[in-house]
Amino acid sequence: MNDKKEINILVAGGINVGKTSVCLGLARKNVYIASSASSKIRVNTEDFTYKGVRYNLFDTPGFNNLLNTSEDELKTKESLLNQRCNMIMHVANARHIMRSLITAVQLIEFDMPFILALNMMDEAEKFGNNINIQKLAKLLDVGVSPTIANEGAGIDNLRRSLINAKRSSLMVRYNPIIEKSLDKVKGILAPDIHFSRGLGILVLINDSFTIDWLRKNLDDKRFQDIMNVIASITGDVSLMVISTKTHFVKKLLAEVVHKDEIKKRPALELIGNLSTHKVYGILILGIVLTFLYLFVGKLGAELLVNFFDGTVFTNMLNPMFARALSFIPSSFVRDAFVGEYGMLTMGLRTALAILLPIIVAFYFAFSFLEDFGYMPRLSVLLNNMFRRIGLNGRAILPIILGFSCVTMATVSTRVLEERKERLITILILVLVIPCSAKLAVIVAILAPVSLIGIFIIVAVLLILMFISGFISSKIIPGASSDFIMEIFPLRIPSMKAVLFKTYRNSMFLLKEALPFFIYGSFCLFLLDKMGVLPFLDALFSPVVVDMLQLPPKFTEAYILSFFRGEAGIIILLDMAFNGQLSNIQIVVSVIVIIVSIPCMTNLLMIIKEYGLKFGLFLVMLIMPLSLLIGVLVNYVIRLLPFAL
Amino acid sequence: MTNHKIEEVLESIWTAKEKGSSNINDIKRESKEEITVQEVDELVKSGLINTSGEKIDFTVKGEEDAKNVIRRHRLAERLLTDVLKRSVDETEETACEFEHFLAPEITQGICTLLGHPKTCPHGSTIPPGDCCLQARETVESVVIPLDRLHTGESAKVAYITTQSHPRLHKLLSFGFTPGLTIRLHQKSPTFIIECDKTQLALEKDIAKDIFVWKKEGA
Incomplete structure (x- = not known):
């Protein structure tokens, strides 16, 4: 070597x-x-x-x-x-x-x-x-x-x-039938193809890829000889091989692995047992979700955001930026930095003061639950529910991860075994899961809306998740994989590990989002100055104004949301602050933007992982669907006897 | 007349009778081998059957012998299809061999291992043996699918009967090999079993494929 x-x-x-x-x-x-x-x-x-x-x-x-x-x-x-x-x-x-x-x-x-x-x-x-x-x-x-x-x-x-590094002398012996057949295969391949037991086993289990490969690399006669060897074996080679290996490894592990007596923690064990129980498990899930809401929604999205957005940016930094740039004579250039769509006053502010506190809170809570060992229990609890939409409990992880970043979650669908399961999960991620950045702005915009309004949004998304999952599980060919999962005991999370993960993930997301927030606000600034926005507004007004009963400016939000969801909702937030949106309009527009494509990065990632065809299909499906659902919700809400 | 031949004839009489006929022509149709007049006479002489005209009937001893042949044949079929995963058509030839040489203790062992099955893969009744009657009186069968174990009970994995290779590979790679001692922790919403200080969650569908020996008194 x-x-x-x-x-x-x-x-x-x-x-x-x-x-x-x-x-x-x-x-x-x-x-x-x-x-x-x-x-x-x-x-x-x-x-x-x-x-x-x-x-x-x-x-x-x-x-x-x-x-x-x-x-x-x-x-x-x-x-x-x-x-x-x-x-x-x-x-x-x-x-x-x-x-x-x-x-x-x-x-x-x-x-x-x-x-x-x-x-x-x-x-x-x-x-x-x-x-x-x-x-x-x-x-x-x-x-x-x-x-x-x-x-x-x-x-x-x-x-x-x-x-x-060297070749191992290890050899796991199989039963005589397999050993004899391996010898035969070796003899047939001998002069041309380097024989290994690994190759031999693939041949004997009639692995289609390996057989195709042999067909290309052997002359007809010897290929036929190989096929004869395969045909002569009675019994299930792959079963025999895998059980021999399993026994071998089991014996080896007995010598190599020493299991610590895990310190019994009766309280944790009890919580662990309850959290997979069909009744108490749901209760515990409720408690977990409540804490999650208090931590991310109240502490992160309200207290911290108010502090950073209101006190730090609006009161201190924004005026400071304005003063620092006041030497620039051109108001056009000044506005590009500190105007309504300024790169500093809008781009930097929304990224650091709104997005960052919420993703930090989210990742902290997520890493805590992960380190605590709760996630697999959630899979156990919700497996039956997920089965109905062609998935199994394993899919819960990418879906929860979607609440932080849908793009990251798209990549993590790789943990699912079947292509069918990956596609359904991606559809659900794209359709109904708002990422932390979107959630941040959504929480802010929903402030004046009553609980019923929030409930309607959640209900519409849940129904959509089940309908889309159910339909796609019937349409997409293929099987769902088995649900077998190891569950580790609950343990007290290590704060160091939780903080480290929080830091790492938040930094990653910020690095990804910050440039976009700054370029994005610059583009908006240009569109605004060039007067393109009113033109677009007029173009889409038949759908937006007549059918969705939203102000024409919603078009800007919708188009921007295609590039980055939360940027679209920030426009809405702005409109809501200026009293341009009623509560019904807030609910309808939030639903339309959540259902629509989450962001450009996500779409590119889907195309990279699953091909252009699937990506385009999603766009063609989701763009009209998001508007249709908005129209439906708008129609139904206006029939309701109570105000939102 | 060989033992083998006697058993073949008895088997044919039994299967014809199951279909509601004791006519010699129907019996001949059931048999894979030729049945001659001399052979029928010989069986009458050995006190296994009685004849009247074209009809053939078992004596008490003949019926007992025939029952055991049928039982061995059909248990063998079950063993081959359930445990060794052969297709029903493949099993016929081997089962025919089995029926002639299985010793009574081994037959009983197989019957217990399979959980005293009542029908063969073709759907015909397997005549119950002593072991089946005893099992019915004492407890349920000793080998049961995991989904019939009660929460909190311990058991030992006997065999896994799945048609799906990925499922079997997965179970094996989680260390799920015959002989593993497990305890059923919960059944709903998903099965959780404990083994080797770890917990494994699996679905009911999979649990049905895992057959276990229930531990006495556990």
Whole structure:
């Protein structure tokens, strides 16, 4: 290995185990960005040079099990079969060590120099799993490096150990039928194709990708010989293989993992048990939501926002900006910075004084609940409900994440196993989930509206979620995946970890949003000065004025919301403050903007992950749908006997 | 006349009788092998059957023997389809072999393992053995699907009977192998089981596919 100057490493592993963080860490890129983005930045290749050897890292999509045939596994299989790489680095999740090692044993069978990066060691330790690394390395006969990639821990060690990566001598023996067939396959492939037990197993389970590959790489006669071997096997190879491996790993783990007696905390255990109960669980969910509302809605969106927006910006900073820029003679230039749509008075203010306090409060609460261990319990509680719309409890996580940033949530739909589930979740995210930035402005604009008005908005969105989920689960082909989930005991959250996550996520979102807020207000300023806005208003007035019964200026908000939802609602907020919107109009316009496309970034991300066709389809579906729903709600609300 | 042949004939008489006929021609139609007049005579001499004209009837001993052959055959079918996941058509040949050599204790073992099933995969009745009658008197069958376990009870995983490979892979990768001791923590809204100091949540649909040995007194 050492005499080669260039080594291509295939980076393989499960979904969300931190492959990208490990890659960026090894290449000494900024890990911080990668991890905070929830692998938003998709690194396909990274390279670095260490001690004169150039390493190219090929990051693959996460997969569950190489014996499965879903699209996620294809890329990894393709790289393994075509030997694009001459080393495998398996990034594994130490917390789910059993599943990780079954995959490791699978990858080792491909007979390449192998290195195991055991990531998320901190998580494993938190849950009382003490892993004896030396012993694990010895039993697997490979290099094992413990890492905590999102903090950069262990990455230097991993980089050093690459030079020593070697083929493992480990061999898991299968039953005689399989062993005999493997020998036959080896004999047939012998002169041309490098045989590995991993390849052999893929052949024996009649894996369609592998068989196609063989058809291209073998002459007809030998290909037929291979097919004869497959046909001659009675019994279920993949079942036999996986159970042999499971038994092997189970035995190995008994030697390697020592489980701490987790300190019994009867109170936490009781809360944990109650939170998945069909009745008490709902009660606890109610309490959690109330606290969430008080914390994010009252403390974040009212107290903090009032302080930063009112006291800090309106009373102190805005006049200061105005004074500082008063030397500029042109009122046009001055207005660009400190006017109605000024980059400082509107752009910077809304980003720092309205958006930031709310996302900080949201991420704090979210990280707290996550660290507490509540999220999986929510999945258990709501699984049956989600089943009705073609999803399972697992989908709750991306949907909750949507309340912080729909774009981030779109990326996190990767944790869902079936394409169908991902598409339904994205539809729900786009249609009904307002992100924290939008929520911030919505809370402000709803201040004069009665509880009934707020209730109507929530009810309309919930109904829409169920109808759209139900219909799409009938239309989109494919199956839903099984719901099996490990539930860890509740524990007292570590404040340090919660604060760190809050900081990281808020900073990431702010960096993303701040430039837009500033450019956005500049564009609005230009449109305003050029007199384009009244023209647009007139163009859309048949729908806006006649059908939605909203002021013509709503068009500006609607168009802007396409680029960034909260920017659209800020226009509405402005109108409401100036008394241009009645309470009914506020409710209708908020619903229309929530249902409409959340923001440009989100749309681009959907197109990137799921293709242009799906993205355009969503736009064509959602734009008219949002207006239609607005018209309906407006019509119904005006029939109600009480005021909002 | 070989033992094998005797059992084949008894089996044909039983299946014809199930369809409501004791006519020799119907019985011959049920049999895979030729049945000769001499063979029928021989069975009469051994005291297994009585004949009157074209009709054939079991003696008490003959009926008992036939019942056991049928029982072995149909239990074998159940074993092959439920546990080994073979298709119903595939099982026929193997089940025919099984019916001739399964010892009574093994038959009983299989019957208990399968939870004293009442019908074969084709829907025909499996004649109950002593073990079935005993089981009915004492408790429920020993091997039951996980969804029939009561909350708080412990059990040991016996086997998993799913047609879906991803589901099986997933269960195995969570360490769900036969022999694992589990405790059912709750059934609603979602099943939660405890094993190896961890809790696993799974849906009822999956729980139905997992068969467990109920632990006595737990």
